[in-house]
Amino acid sequence: MTLAGKRIVLIISGGIAAYKSLDLVRRLRERGASVRPIMTRGAQEFVTPLAVGALSASHVYTELFSREDEQDVGHIRLARDCDLIVIAPATADLMAKMANGLADELASTVLLATDRPVLVAPAMNPKMWAHPATKRNVATLAADGLSFVGPMAGEMAEGGERGVGRMAEPLDIVAAAERLLDDAPKPLAGRTAIVTSGPTHEPIDPVRYIANRSSGRQGHAIAAALARLGADVTLVSGPVTIADPQGVVTVHVERAEEMRDAVISRLPADIAVMVAAVADWRVAASAEQKIKKKPGEAPAPLQLTENPDILKTVGHHEHRPKIVVGFAAETENLEDNGRAKLERKGADLIVANDVSPETGIMGGTRNSVKLITKVGVEQWPDLSKDEVADRLAQLIADRLAGA
Structure with a gap:
């Protein structure tokens, strides 16, 4: 210790x-x-x-x-x-x-x-x-x-x-x-990193929103792990109930567009780890007042529009980081979906995990992931989210050292 x-x-x-x-x-x-x-x-x-x-x-x-x-x-x-x-x-x-x-x-x-x-x-x-x-x-x-x-x-x-x-x-x-x-080696000293974490909340009206069950634990743990290895880390966090990790600069946002803007404003960087479970869609025009329920009438349909793809934006940006890591939270066809995401988003590495309800991963404290790169797939054992973060941070450090 x-x-x-x-x-x-x-x-x-x-x-x-x-x-x-x-x-x-x-x-x-x-x-x-x-x-x-x-x-x-x-x-x-x-x-x-x-x-x-x-x-x-x-x-x-x-x-x-x-x-x-x-x-x-x-x-x-x-x-x-x-x-x-x-x-x-x-x-x-x-x-x-x-x-x-x-x-x-x-x-x-x-x-x-x-x-x-x-x-x-x-x-x-x-x-x-x-x-x-x-x-x-x-x-x-x-x-x-x-x-x-x-x-x-x-x-x-x-x-x-x-x-x-x-x-x-x-x-x-x-x-x-x-x-x-801590006098341990700091292999990421002098490096800058951007990490996203948590869900986004996309407003329907002033009291309702579209969201998901992400707790932010994995993203926060990765930000802390990169900081422990010496990186200068900015964490862009959606709405979560956990504390900001020590040793990093945390930027709090609500919506996907805010998260995208916060990430892009901090480029160039050496490392980008996009962990946040960003909502894929938002309401095209959120209501300024609370939408009232009318007895006997069906609710008005919500017109949805696609949110910005933050990982893809970073992966193809003119100031693309040296290492771009994305997360793929899937409920089926984990490897196939992960490989497709790797190619489509311009990432170097996809961390894929099965978030089916029975796994308890979404919102839980443990994770079971597969690392997908252009050369293959590596299965990691069941680990705590802190252990996943430490392994991933060291892997990033090793890749940068060999670059």
């Missing part, structure tokens, strides 16, 4: 999200990391050093001018005797101190003295996050080489307020820490 044996200093600053730091400590230790906590005075108003110390099995550092801790210049030891410093939550105040090089208490002093990677998990009111001063400080810290995870959008602690400012969930922070400390 990436975090096994790693030494992490966790700085907890004074925000309501500090309660999540307790779970974060547990998650880090589950993965084999040791955690040395630093708590600001504000943090101690929300969670106690006793609780943090019990979960971390470590002494909790709280004061810069501690006779006991500073006998051996403790703040320098904390700053250097670690593999990573995580700040969760990171308040606007602490980030302002960091951006301006202030060091008037233990946390800010350790951060000024460190030469180790720093991962920042901001948490604050949405208006504080959007304030020009905070934006300047975040830009400064990013330019200084610090990494960020979050903040996320959602409900705030203060009732009735929503927006961007929630601290990333502990598992997201753990995943970001793993990426920072």
Whole structure:
């Protein structure tokens, strides 16, 4: 595991999200990391050093001018005797101190003295996050080489307020820490990739739409796998209920035409993996008002028109990526339909799977796929969608290396 044996200093600053730091400590230790906590005075108003110390099995550092801790210049030891410093939550105040090089208490002093990677998990009111001063400080810290995870959008602690400012969930922070400390080879470093994922929703009227059962799990997993191998990934996602993968830029769309435009706007790229289950048709003219049911009358027929073929557009584009991968979700004649799609769409590889209801693949967590190329068909065993993503990402990396 990436975090096994790693030494992490966790700085907890004074925000309501500090309660999540307790779970974060547990998650880090589950993965084999040791955690040395630093708590600001504000943090101690929300969670106690006793609780943090019990979960971390470590002494909790709280004061810069501690006779006991500073006998051996403790703040320098904390700053250097670690593999990573995580700040969760990171308040606007602490980030302002960091951006301006202030060091008037233990946390800010350790951060000024460190030469180790720093991962920042901001948490604050949405208006504080959007304030020009905070934006300047975040830009400064990013330019200084610090990494960020979050903040996320959602409900705030203060009732009735929503927006961007929630601290990333502990598992997201753990995943970001793993990426920072992952010293495995990055064969796709310097490469750019576009991945599509999920369904599209084609409106019939303001409350109804044409869609399918795609969950987006496979596309999201592939985007994350490519990012783990070092690629700069843009994920164009239709409407899904799963979280955006960490380490990629996610663009949210609803309709097939929006997805096509988002993909084309990001060409040229080295890799395109078109996983999204794009609706083949849309209503020619969606109603501006809800279509009302009339007693005793049959519904008016829907006039359908064909949606843009995103895979074919990319496969024949003047800025065609070096590797173009398409997905074929079929219920019959899997190989024949996959081969025809490979030729028709201009793809290098088709990942074909049987999505008949009895397979449980559409919307499920596992997948059984066949890889179809111009030279043959390769059957993969039944795998989790994450395992399929890792295999496919490595295959893409190998093909680019041999190009």
